[in-house]
Amino acid sequence: xxxxxxxxxxxxxxxxxxxxxxxxxxxxxxxxxxxxxxxxxxxxxxxxxxxxxxxxxxxxxxxxxxxxxxxxxxxxxxxxxxxxxxxxxxxxxxxxxxxxx
Numbered sequence: 001x002x003x004x005x006x007x008x009x010x011x012x013x014x015x016x017x018x019x020x021x022x023x024x025x026x027x028x029x030x031x032x033x034x035x036x037x038x039x040x041x042x043x044x045x046x047x048x049x050x051x052x053x054x055x056x057x058x059x060x061x062x063x064x065x066x067x068x069x070x071x072x073x074x075x076x077x078x079x080x081x082x083x084x085x086x087x088x089x090x091x092x093x094x095x096x097x098x099x100x101x
Contacts, residue, residue: 001040003095004067006057014085015053019045021085022055028081029074036073038066053087064094 014021022045033039043059061067071092082089 001097002061002064002067003097004057004059004061005093005095007091007093008055008057009087009090010053010055010085011087012053015047015055018047018052018055022057025078025081025085028077032073032077033070036066036070038062038070067092067094 008022010018010021038061040062041060043057046056046058048054048056061070078089
């Protein structure tokens with residue numbers, strides 16, 4: 001299992017309504033993700049306090065390869081949201097969780 005971090009760069013106007021904006025995105029791509037074989041847990045949505053235009057989504061996924069497949073499936077659905085709400089496309093970063101000692 002991996003942990004995926006998506007950083008979304010919202011416009012100032014979108015940041016003022018970040019919950020509604022991200023829910024709109026989630027309504028479109030959420031079903032794609034939840035139906036994917038790589039899905040293995042729900043996401044947390046976090047808005048930076050010191051930079052409200054930045055929203056981070058963190059969630060577990062089965063593998064990088066399966067997540068890359070998800071990104072390819074989502075791509076055609078996201079263009080309108082990037083144009084309407086974002087200053088640039090999201091940044092995706094992968095993490096391996098360290099075991100607790």
